[in-house]
Amino acid sequence: MSNNSNPNYFRLGLFVLGAIGALIAVILIFGSGQLFKSSFIVETYIKQSVTGLDTGAAVRFRGVKIGQVKSIGLSGNIYERDVPMASRHEYVVVRMQIFASKVEEEHLSKYISDGLRARIKSMGITGVNYIEFDFAGKSSIATYQPLAYDWNADYPVIPSLPNQADEIISGIQKIVASLGDADLAGTQKKFDTLLSNLNQVMAGDGQNNQGIIQSVRDLNVLLDRIAKVTDKGELNILMRELIATMVTLRQTLGSVQGDTTASMENIKLATEQLNELTRVASQSPASLIWGEPPPRITPPMNGEQK
Structure with missing residues (x-):
């Protein structure tokens, strides 16, 4: 019985191997799709x-x-x-x-x-x-x-x-190298000096410079005083007096401007009369003696004629 079945097993094995080979070929060809x-x-x-x-x-x-x-x-x-x-x-x-x-x-x-x-x-x-x-x-x-x-x-x-990534690493290496060449001790001294000067500016030097802290305290005192003045109503009174003073000053300037304008007109009139007298004297000197007396020249007196 075994002798009769051996050719069948052999054929079945060949078929299985062929099927596996065909499957692998299909996967390689159509799976990758690159060929x-x-x-x-x-x-x-x-x-x-x-x-x-x-x-x-x-x-x-x-x-x-x-x-x-x-x-x-x-x-x-x-x-x-x-x-x-x-x-x-x-x-x-x-x-x-x-x-x-x-x-x-x-x-x-x-x-x-x-x-x-x-x-x-x-x-x-x-x-x-x-x-x-x-x-x-x-x-x-x-x-x-x-x-x-x-x-x-x-x-x-x-x-x-x-x-x-190599560019980033190279940049970091350059930064580290530059830090190694830097004068850290000198930089530290300059930084300490800067902090000392800043402390003097803030707290003062105990002599002429009182410092920002004291200036802030003085400013707070001044603000408190202003607040007190405002609360008492004195600031409102001061503002009303200032407005009244400005109105009076404006009226005064207006009146002075009017007087100045009138005075300038009088001076102009007197100048014209003087010019007329000079012209008559140059053309007919005898008329000054035998003719009618010329009109009287009235000089301006505080913007009025007398």
Whole structure:
């Protein structure tokens, strides 16, 4: 019986293995969906550490996935094998597969000239990194020049920018270094002097300077006195007297202005009469003796004629 069943078991085993192989092929082909997509390879050079970036990590353009990391290596092993160790750049070479359905290869050079840069970014607190493509600003382009290299790249090269975490750490290190170079002892002395001067301004020096505290006390006393005067009604009386004085002064100025105007008119009239007399005397001197006496000139007396 066992001899008759052995061929059936063998066929069943082949069928199971074939089904498993077909299932794996379907998962690999249709699950990933990458084998039927047209793509191209680009690479970037990074001078800092790429810890947390692994093969298969996403490549995103402004947050949209456009590819994945294919390989990560050192330029010394890829391009600089014949270069002495001391002269090697030892950049990290990150090669990426870009889906042509997302970005067209013929547009890549135009994007790079417009400031397209690659940068490692983190996926938050997980520590997993990915490559982010984006257009850098003019200040970043001027500050971070593309890394120099002297080999013929196998694929189009996209310039890189430093990792933002590395920039923060570098900034902190610069601050710490500047603090180490600072004259802390001299700064402490200046600060102590400033506090001493501030104390003198507040409390005074016991001589001519009474200090702000005493000035505030004197001001409070003055305000109390003003409040007392206001409560007694003396301030209201003072205001009424001031208003009455202003009214009287206005009336006085009005009357003086009227008297001044009348006096000026009288002086003008007298001047005209004097001019007429001078004219007659120059034209006919005998008329001053034989003619009628000229009208009497009445000088102004306090704005009135007599």
